[in-house]
Amino acid sequence: MNWRRVERGAWSLLLGGFLAFLVGGLLAPNPNSFLPYAIGSLVLTLPVVYWLLGRSWDDDQTNPGQPTLFFVVIMLVGTAAFQATDLLVSRDTTVGTLVGAAAFGFAYLVARGVAYHGGYERLRDALG
Secondary structure, eight states: OOHHHHHHHHHHHHHHHHHHHHHHHHHOSSGGGHHHHHHHHHHHHHHHHHHHHHHHSOTTTOOTTHHHHHHHHHHHHHHHHHHHHHHHSOTTSHHHHHHHHHHHHHHHHHHHHHHHSSHHHHHHHHHO
16 A cells, blocks of 8 residues: 555545535535536546645655644644734734734644755654
């Protein structure tokens, strides 16, 4: 079993399902007909997300677990950064939007550093 392929499939299903939920919600004419639109969107978004993840994850340089570590760290740091920015400025302003974009950029850089620039190896060594 190839763990990279399993991880890619799991994240494709998760991200493709999220996109199908959004697209189905946008396309459905009323809330009662949401499910057929979401399933139809999943049929379209799942192969696209699988293909995009395959292009962005190099099989020679990406170890199994690195993309998952990246997504977990970006969600945790992004949530903390957005909560911190909510204490400083209101999101209803231009400054709030810019600070929110900076918080996302910060979360992306931290997640990239942890997952792909030495943090993964240090974490694996520490855990055994």
